Amino acid sequence: MASSDHNPKSEPDTHVVATKKRPRKPQFITQKTVKLEPQDQKLTSPPDIEEFASKTPTQTKFKPVSNDNDKSRVNPPSNWVKVLEGIREMRSLEDPPVFFKGCEEAVKTLTPQERRFAVLISSLLSSQTKDHINHGAVQRLHDKNLLKPETIDDAEESTIKDLIYPVGFYTRKASYMKRIARISISNYHGDIPSTLEGLLSLPGIGPKMAHLVMHVAWNNVEGICVDTHVHRISNRLGWVTQTKTPEQTREALQKWLPKEEWAPINPLLVGFGQTICTPLRPSCGLCSINGLCPSAFQEATPTPKKMSRIKNKFSES
DNA sequence: CTCCGGGCTG
């Protein structure tokens, strides 16, 4: 029953995935954490995709917790700024993410509300799915005009299922899409929920995706989008004290990380986590901030083969 | 904690 259709925040933008290089996975946008005037709901032209696609817009100059007045705030770990900058430099050699690969132009023609819905659907599909697979699925949906709640509502679930294959868990996702389309129509006039609680109430949307959608669709950063990479790396860096779940990590991070970094941290660490700070055998020898990492060289080192692969990846850019 | 349903890694 959320009656929050009209969102006060700013304009949405597009989302998702793409890169041409191999092992990439994330699909997030790095966007500026702009502060929006409540009354500037004047949806002018949506933010430029190119603008988002370029680099990570994290801060360059250190701003001591400019954040909030939250009393539960804790002191940040030492050197976190240096660590962040180091990771940013390593990541700068990689291709920037692209949204709605293959249908960027078409996405621009969508209304803000339609774009928000498309972002939600794309996010749903992207979870547990490799980028290139998700791209194909989103593009096929778009080609069949199936990124809108009304058309999804009218379509056969099996049709959707076939179109999004081989996205991870396509059977469930097809069902979620149908249910989300109905909810969108009946509760949000074709839009998507503008609050975390609203998004979390949707089938297939958990904390990770809910925060991502808040960032991308509503340009409203309520919390950090924590996935397995952010979770793992935060623990390795000692940025949080041995958290057991991504949700615990999110809450711990939010206690000290300046809000300006909340949105960019995910794409930053995801890329880092897929190349250097991998779950298994992290390449500490190639990591420029290994001197600042309490976990450096604590785990098995990569095999020579993997090491050369990574080196090669870095040199080719 | 297990299942989901593929792709990818070793």
Added chain:
DNA sequence: CAGCCAGGAG
């Protein structure tokens, strides 16, 4: 080719 991956639901 066996087993792991990864977010969410039951």
